[in-house]
């Protein structure tokens with residue numbers, strides 16, 4: 001326990017956005033331990049099943065290596081057009097393919113959150129939530145696509161864009177949770193933490 005009463009709060013993520021988002025609601029993890037898994041979708045896996053599985057696997061992987069009483073928080077964000085899951089853009093060509101597909105279209109951003117206790121904190125509750133947000137891009141010209149790619153903030157982002165970055169100038173509509181698009185739905189995450197038997201958040 002960190003202060004004699006509360007278990008450690010561990011963020012199972014390598015994403016600096018998730019740290020910033022938690023800080024926004026006054027939560028600073030006691031420890032960060034990224035799960036670092038293969039995040040490829042399974043054959044015929046739907047976006048909902050995939051994103052929920054990945055968030056759960058990240059949380060459970062980190063919980064499995066926690067000896068102390070702890071609560072582990074993990075999330076996964078996917079961009080989907082219908083049943084098609086777009087990749088996380090690690091190179092410019094992938095980001096460009098994503099942007100051409102998203103141009104002028106509505107798509108869904110799915111973020112799954114999983115909170116799970118370590119084995120030595122038996123009172124803790126395992127909770128999962130899935131948050132879906134609709135996002136619509138305006139129709140992108142070749143020059144706009146080049147400008148977005150030159151900006152570089154697509155790197156490591158699901159679907160090859162960052163709502164919190166350059167893409168904000170071409171996103172006409174966000175229906176749902178903007179924080180979920182950036183990696184962690186803050187309202188739902190706070191609710192999940194309030195449901196624990198000890199206080200992590202007001």
Ligand SMILES: Cc1cn([C@H]2C[C@H](O)[C@@H](COP(=O)(O)OP(=O)(O)OP(=O)(O)O)O2)c(=O)[nH]c1=O
Nearest residue numbers: 013014015076077157158161162163181182183
């Ligand atoms: C669509 C979109 C995604 N993203 C980010 C959120 C996630 O960090 C990332 C999707 O990849 P994730 O696999 O969800 O997260 P990650 O690899 O960054 O970190 P970890 O798995 O260690 O927790 O895309 C944005 O920051 N802005 C956006 O507009």
